[in-house]
Structures are given as structure tokens and as C-alpha cells.
Amino acid sequence: MRFKQNTQRLGMAKEVLASLQIFGDTVADRLDADQSEPAEGEVVFRYRMLFERLESDLVAVRSGIVTAEDAHVRNLVRYSNQRNRNTEVTAGLYGQQVWVRQTLSGVYGQKRGFELGAYSGPTPRYGEDLLREVEHTIQLLREPEGDQASIRVGGVTIDFGEMALDLETEKTGFGEVRAELERRRKAAKETRIRKNEAIAEFDRVFPWLAQTLESVFRLAGEHELADQIRTSSRRSHRRQEGDGAAEEAGDASSDGSETEEPASPAEPAETAPSESVA
Numbered sequence: 001m002r003f004k005q006n007t008q009r010l011g012m013a014k015e016v017l018a019s020l021q022i023f024g025d026t027v028a029d030r031l032d033a034d035q036s037e038p039a040e041g042e043v044v045f046r047y048r049m050l051f052e053r054l055e056s057d058l059v060a061v062r063s064g065i066v067t068a069e070d071a072h073v074r075n076l077v078r079y080s081n082q083r084n085r086n087t088e089v090t091a092g093l094y095g096q097q098v099w100v101r102q103t104l105s106g107v108y109g110q111k112r113g114f115e116l117g118a119y120s121g122p123t124p125r126y127g128e129d130l131l132r133e134v135e136h137t138i139q140l141l142r143e144p145e146g147d148q149a150s151i152r153v154g155g156v157t158i159d160f161g162e163m164a165l166d167l168e169t170e171k172t173g174f175g176e177v178r179a180e181l182e183r184r185r186k187a188a189k190e191t192r193i194r195k196n197e198a199i200a201e202f203d204r205v206f207p208w209l210a211q212t213l214e215s216v217f218r219l220a221g222e223h224e225l226a227d228q229i230r231t232s233s234r235r236s237h238r239r240q241e242g243d244g245a246a247e248e249a250g251d252a253s254s255d256g257s258e259t260e261e262p263a264s265p266a267e268p269a270e271t272a273p274s275e276s277v278a
Helices: 004-034 047-108 110-117 127-142 160-219 223-252
Strands: 151-153 156-158
Touching (some): 004 047, 047 127, 110 127, 127 160
Antiparallel strands (some): 151 156
16 A cells, blocks of 8 residues: 555656656757767766666655555554454453452452452453553462462362463463564554655655756757646645645644554553554
8 A cells, every 4th residue: 555645756756757768868869969079088968867867866766765655554564463462362361350350259259359359340451450450469369368268169169379370371461462562563653754754855856856857858848748747846846835734733733643653552542453554
């Protein structure tokens, strides 16, 4: 996929590059032929060399956007996949904690939850709140306060140690997934910076490349071709002005963040991965 604003940039570069590649040799030969014979030892300016440099620079700034954007989109996909995985392990840890609480409450009564597992009120559903309660519950299951320990009720053994082990297993997986989610979030932020740098380089270079080519085409009398290039150059200026207005609007918003930037894995957004790349 391509971000909309970059699709427009790449389209403009493609149009100018096509004009240069299709008509550049003819125009360069004509202009070079019009030059007088150089004196012995004189360095000769050749329009063909100029066109080769313009083509090289156009290809470079265009490729820069493509490469940076592809890397960023891939990191956004990785982040989204990990966010889905985070939702799964959060649900698993939550479910295990609920089961422990229900088991203890069923055996010892609803009112003893804090004494048995350091819990009270509804089970937290997300992130750090859930993690803290689970850690406290594991500690009390392994080192109970008072005489409550593994017991047998109605032919069923309630083993505090096994309950703690099951919770610990879920908690470990939860922590690993959250750590990887944060790594992928940072990776996506890094490639977003690289993408924005490539865009800034394009916006700095492309208008001048296009204007240079337009001027040389006019010098050669190719006014219709020059007009086409001028149209692309003007669209580039409008594109930059539109981006500037959007940036100012973003700065005036509550956080000034772009919709494509991954949010930190804060709660409760974890449960609904909805990374926008528009």
C-alpha cells in the first residue's frame, strides 16, 4: 500500500521522469549541437550530462520515498500483528486470574479474597493493573498468610502451588508479548522518522529538478513539454502547502500525533488493535 500523499508525490516524479527519459536525448542533442566548437583545452558543457544528473536525482528521491515507506508499512504490520497477540495473552491472563479468584471464593467464601490472593473488587482487564494483581496473588498463593494452604474439598484438591504456577506461566507469556509489542512500536516510530525524512528530501529537491528541466525544455523551444512539467511542479508546491497546513492543524490538536504512529501499549486500547495507515 501507499500513503495517499506519497502516491501523489511519486506520480509527479513519474510524470517528470517520463518526459526526461522520452524526450531528453532529443532535446539534449539539439542544444548540444547548437553550441560553438570549444577552444583547445576548454571544458565543454553538455546538456546530456545535465539531463543524466537530473534523471539520477529524480530516481534517487523517488526511490528514497518508496524504500522508506515500504519499511515503515512493514513495521506497522508487525506492530499490528503483535498487538493482536497482546490482546490474546491479556485475555488468557485475565481468564486465569478470574478462575483463581472464583476457585478461592468458592472454597473460602467471597469475603476472604484479599486475605487469600490480595484482590478485591472487579478483576482488572488490562496491562499493568492486571499484572500487579496477578503478581500479588502469586505471592500469597506461594506464601499464604495464616493456615490456608492446599486443601481437599469434595474429593478435589485445591493446590495453591499449582495455581501459582499456572498464573506464573500466563504472566511470563504476557510479559514477553508486551515487551515485544513495545519493541515493535519503537521500530515503527523509527521508520516513520526515516519516511518523513525521505518526504522532506523529496519536497526539497523535486521542485528545483522539475523547474530546471522545464527551463531547459523552454530553451529548446519545447514549450508544450515544459508546460506539462510546470504543471507537475506546481502540484508539488500545492502539495507542500497542504502538508504545512495539515502540520499546523496537527500542532493545534490535543497531542499533535499522526494517525499512522503506533500508540504506546496503554490500556484499554490494547484490546482493539486498529492501527491507521491512511
